Amino acid sequence: MNLTRMRKFGLKRRVVQLKKEFEGRIPWADQDLLNILFSRHPERIFTFTCRWNYREEHCAGNALCADGPAAVVHGSRKQVLEQLEPAFTILHAAMKKVSK
Known part of the structure; x- marks a missing residue:
């Protein structure tokens, strides 16, 4: 992750919002939240082989x-x-x- 870009993108704020939105429905916590976030913003992720x-x-x-x-x-x-x-x-x- 490019932390400078993630901060500019508002990563913390967005993850906190998603946590509230999906409370009780995310068994893998951080992994689920990041998967949801990047499914909504695929341009923000680089997929490695x-x-x-x-x-x-x-x-x-x-x-x-x-x-x-x-x-x-x-x-x-x-x-x-x-x-x-x-x-x-x-x-x-x-x-x-x-x-x-």
């Missing part, structure tokens, strides 16, 4: 990311912490060593 949001699903079945090697790994739903996907768990352990 799967290479820039490599997820655990890309390791399963036919859901391969053929865009090139992973540039950013998205460790969602605790798969790196609960060792649900071995490749992600190994990557997470290696990154922890680098960050020490």
